[in-house]
Amino acid sequence: MNVGVFLVFLSGLLFLLPVQSTLLYSLSPWGLRPDLCLIVTCLTGLWGGPVRGVVVGVVLGVGQDIFSAGSLWLNLLTKAGTGFLAGHFAKNFSNMESPLVFFPIAALSFVWGVVFWLSSRTGTGAMLHGAVTLLLPQAALDGLVAVGFNWVIARWMAAGPAREDWAGRFPGGGVR
Amino acid sequence: MNRIVVVIVVIAGVAVALFPAYAQRLLRAVGHPLANLAVAPMERLAVMDRGLRDWWTQRMALQDIHDRNRALRRTVAKLEGEANQWRERVLALERFSALLDFQQRAPVPTLAAMVIGRDASNWYQGVMLNKGAEDGVRPEMGVITPAGVVGHIVKTGRSTSIALLMIDPNVVIGGLVQRTRDEGMIQGTSQGHVRMKYIPPLSSVKQGDVVVTSGLTGGFPRGVLIGRVAQVEESESDLFQVAAVDPAVRFRQLEEVLIVLAPHPSDVELTLEPAGPSSASRAPAP
Numbered sequence: 001m002n003v004g005v006f007l008v009f010l011s012g013l014l015f016l017l018p019v020q021s022t023l024l025y026s027l028s029p030w031g032l033r034p035d036l037c038l039i040v041t042c043l044t045g046l047w048g049g050p051v052r053g054v055v056v057g058v059v060l061g062v063g064q065d066i067f068s069a070g071s072l073w074l075n076l077l078t079k080a081g082t083g084f085l086a087g088h089f090a091k092n093f094s095n096m097e098s099p100l101v102f103f104p105i106a107a108l109s110f111v112w113g114v115v116f117w118l119s120s121r122t123g124t125g126a127m128l129h130g131a132v133t134l135l136l137p138q139a140a141l142d143g144l145v146a147v148g149f150n151w152v153i154a155r156w157m158a159a160g161p162a163r164e165d166w167a168g169r170f171p172g173g174g175v176r
Numbered sequence: 177m178n179r180i181v182v183v184i185v186v187i188a189g190v191a192v193a194l195f196p197a198y199a200q201r202l203l204r205a206v207g208h209p210l211a212n213l214a215v216a217p218m219e220r221l222a223v224m225d226r227g228l229r230d231w232w233t234q235r236m237a238l239q240d241i242h243d244r245n246r247a248l249r250r251t252v253a254k255l256e257g258e259a260n261q262w263r264e265r266v267l268a269l270e271r272f273s274a275l276l277d278f279q280q281r282a283p284v285p286t287l288a289a290m291v292i293g294r295d296a297s298n299w300y301q302g303v304m305l306n307k308g309a310e311d312g313v314r315p316e317m318g319v320i321t322p323a324g325v326v327g328h329i330v331k332t333g334r335s336t337s338i339a340l341l342m343i344d345p346n347v348v349i350g351g352l353v354q355r356t357r358d359e360g361m362i363q364g365t366s367q368g369h370v371r372m373k374y375i376p377p378l379s380s381v382k383q384g385d386v387v388v389t390s391g392l393t394g395g396f397p398r399g400v401l402i403g404r405v406a407q408v409e410e411s412e413s414d415l416f417q418v419a420a421v422d423p424a425v426r427f428r429q430l431e432e433v434l435i436v437l438a439p440h441p442s443d444v445e446l447t448l449e450p451a452g453p454s455s456a457s458r459a460p461a462p
Contacts (some may be wrong), residue, residue: 021304031368037244066302067296069330075297111218116299120346130366138298156262 016040017063018073034145035109037064041079042105043149045086045159046096047157053083074119078112099147104141110135121167179359183259208347275432276323284397286320286434287311301344301368302327303430308335316437318395324424325349325402326433328395341427343368343400351421352391353379354386362387362402363420370403375417381408381443387421 016036024033037060045053061079065072089104090096113135192199279286287307295302307313309332319326319339327347331338340347341365350370351362358379360372375381385405389396403423410417 017296018293021296027293037296047421064248064296066333067293067336067338069295069300069338069346070297070301112297116297120299134366 007037019046032141034141037144042086047084050084050087053087054080057083065089082108101146102143105146106139109142110139225458274322285437290432291430302338302340305337308333308337310334313337317394321433325400350390351387352390353381354388370421370423372419372421384399396434397439
């Protein structure tokens with residue numbers, strides 16, 4: 001990866017948090033906002049491998065923890081875990097352009113939603129109701145937005161030079 | 177042939193010179209029908225010419241109007257933008273003056289802050305404020321607006337802080353039904369509503385009752401408006417009554433807030449000393 005691509009990627013990462021905490025709030029349908037940090041971490045893991053996934057997950061997770069009311073480790077751990085799991089999942093996924101990418105990303109979003117729910121809510125009594133009204137719609141929205149981003153990345157990767165740039169001077173990287 | 181023509185012309189010239197009156201009469205008699213023949217097309221041509229001239233003038237005028245219209249549209253768009261900016265400034269000024277007025281009337285020292293963002297994760301109902309530890313903001317301080325209670329500070333950075341809104345399930349505030357003086361606990365729900373729990377079973381609380389802070393918990397003085405009771409849920413098997421409360425603050429439209437630096441008069445000196453008294457009356461940053 002050359003310095004230019006790296007800088008563009010880093011600026012994109014830094015730009016994500018303000019977008020997540022300001023612009024997306026006005027665009028949220030029914031109070032739901034896509035978790036851009038989770039989506040970007042997932043896609044980085046899927047396309048770049050587990051190591052890149054973890055690195056991006058840690059960076060975004062720390063940023064989210066700083067600008068969120070939650071504990072200072074929750075997003076760090078969940079986002080790093082997302083990058084790691086997505087990276088390993090990609091090894092068993094033959095067609096990265098497939099809309100089936102929706103399912104792993106939605107599943108990860110749901111699982112981390114449950115973790116957040118259990119860690120922050122005062123009780124588990126309304127868990128089932130919360131899962132239906134909040135966690136599942138959130139997971140579906142994250143999955144749908146991720147499929148859109150994934151389609152754009154697949155087109156970009158297919159262009160050629162970007163594919164070689166991305167493919168690899170970092171450990172754990174590589175395009176399948 | 178040419179000669180014949182020349183002879184006729186000469187004879188006609190001589191005849192006209194010798195008998196001008198006859199010649200003129202003759203010419204008039206011959207010329208009138210010819211003139212009548214020519215008038216009709218001439219009139220048509222004149223009408224066409226006028227039409228063409230009108231069309232051209234109109235076209236030029238339209239072009240001019242079109243150009244002026246475009247210029248005016250540009251000016252209107254620019255002025256609309258400026259007017260919008262001014263309107264926004266007037267609204268901000270109105271909000272600031274209301275906030276300042278409330279801040280001066282408030283019985284406790286407060287610090288004005290601006291909402292600069294929302295919680296970065298999707299799992300908390302929080303807002304980011306542009307005042308932090310260096311302004312004297314500490315966790316657990318209450319956050320209010322002239323309309324009522326907003327929530328409380330949970331995290332502070334050097335120059336920013338995160339406030340959890342009252343509609344988050346992690347926020348619990350002591351509430352008081354103003355009419356019946358019954359106390360209870362105000363807590364958010366995962367659906368973004370507010371409920372008042374632990375209302376005594378014999379309380380006569382009813383829809384429309386005003387709920388204010390009790391001053392016993394959280395960083396709020398007594399008597400700050402929380403909202404109105406929207407519905408009372410009473411069950412024979414429950415030990416307490418629960419009421420759904422309609423918050424007085426519209427959380428989606430939060431722009432400026434006041435952080436309560438010391439909720440109780442006895443705390444004022446203690447809390448203000450490290451933060452500095454001047455910071456309490458600071459206007460919100462633009």
